[in-house]
Amino acid sequence: MDARPESQSTPNSIWNRGFSSLMLIQFAGAMNDNILRGTISYAVARDGIWSKTSIGVYGGTSLAALCLTVPFLLFSGWGGQVADRMSKSSQMIWLKLIELGCVLLAFLAFYDGSPLLALVSLFLIATQSAFFGPVKYGILIELVGRSRLGPANGWISMSTQIAIVLGAQLAGMIAGLYSPDGVHYDLVWLPGVFMVFFALLGLLPTFIIPRLPAIQPGLGFSLNPLSTYITAIKGMADGPVLRIALAWSGFWLVGAIALVAFPDLQTRLADPSWRLVFLPGTGNVVSFALVEVPGLDPVRAATLFSTLGIASGLGSVLCGLFSRRTIHPSHVPFGALGMTFFFLMFALAGFLPLEPKTLFWSWVVMAAGAGLSAGFYLIPLMTLIQKRAPDGERGRFLGTTNAISFTFMTLAAIIYLVWVKVLQLEPEHVFFLCAGLAAIGCIIFFLRRRHLAEWVQGS
DSSP states (O other): OOSSOGGGSOTTOSOSHHHHHHHHHHHHHHHHHHHHHHHHHHHHSTTSTTTTSHHHHHTHHHHHHHHHHHHHHHHHHHHHHHHHHSOHHHHHHHHHHHHHHHHHHHHHHHHHTOHHHHHHHHHHHHHHHHHHHHHHHHHHHHHHOGGGHHHHHHHHHHHHHHHHHHHHHHHHHHHHHHOTTSSSOOOTTHHHHHHHHHHHHHHGGGGTSOOOOOSOTTOOOOSOHHHHHHHHHHHHHTSSHHHHHHHHHHHHHHHHHHHHHGGGGGGTTOOOEEEEEEEOOSTTOOEEEEEEEOOOOHHHHHHHHHHHHHHHHHHHHHHHHHHTTSOOTTHHHHHHHHHHHHHHHHHHHTTSOOOHHHHHHHHHHHHHHHHHHHHHHHHHHHHHHHHHSOGGGHHHHHHHHHHHHHHHHHHHHHHHHIIIIISOOOGGGHHHHHHHHHHHHHHHHHHTHHHHHHHHHHO
16 A cells, blocks of 8 residues: 555645645756756857866767766666655655755856866766656655546646756856856856755755655665666566556657757758848948848757657646546557657658748647657656556666666667768658657557556556
């Protein structure tokens, strides 16, 4: 049985004080992750304030990405063990206090202009997030009960996607104010102020969440993260959980390929525009002219990213609302079919003789459709993992699932690198691959729809 029975939740609603607090905690944490990552990425990118440092020259944004992903691969197993062994409500307090310490370190890094210290703080806050993941998804069933997991997962996904988009946009603004010209520092205190604010915003609600007992307080702790993963995978393989986790992680393979490709699409979105250009003059004469020049607009790439993220969150909420108190197995192949169609249309649009603006808005529509479909694919699978995982092993199962998904995201980066660098194919054509992978998922779940229905009934 669950440590907190469903009857203690608010009747006919997930919006009890525990879940409402968790929503705010998750939103604030995702904001901090993306503000820190984004600000560092802008600083070490080409023409950034730290681009000429050794970190900028030899690592750049790739090093920042590794600092964010490697902790999830290394520490998600430990996070799962702790989630099962300790009270999740108490863990949230400690983890958010640790996050506050991490952002104070980041405050110092930006104030002193130290890229190395900033990367250390990013690695530490990613480690904190790796421990927080199993707690966040594991505590849901204790806060809202089994029957309301679908809507709860939908709202959590929506808040996360909004935070990712807002955090990325805010990071760009902060980076611009931190170093307007990429050479001189200006508002050196600004990044730290924002991060401390969101750390405190996430810390305060942890004291409102109901106190929950530990699920398995006598659980032993393995210092070898690989052994934790191996043990968890064996347990997950005894039932359907491993297959569900692989299918859930498969989306992150497809989604990560798309997200990596978006920035490179701006070469297709070069749109000539009239710009005021000052011309060399003689004596005291200053002349200027309006010149039509090609322009690359990174805002459009960010818009595609934002559209996919927000649409995914909206699709998650809709799927949760449609699910009500149960899981509909048909949502999974429906979501996979939708992603197949919209990613295929995304790729085909690149072959049409469209003006850059028309092509851009076509891609926005396709990204929105793919995101909405993704929500219907993801939410039933995550809900199934939470329901089918044994109470005493839920944290370890969720931690292992997290590690698998980040492994797939790392694989996505490698696949895209091979696609554009080795095979020298166009970035927009990689969406044929995305459509193909989504189609495989659609076919598998269609052929195994009876098994999927049995997994739902068994939950």
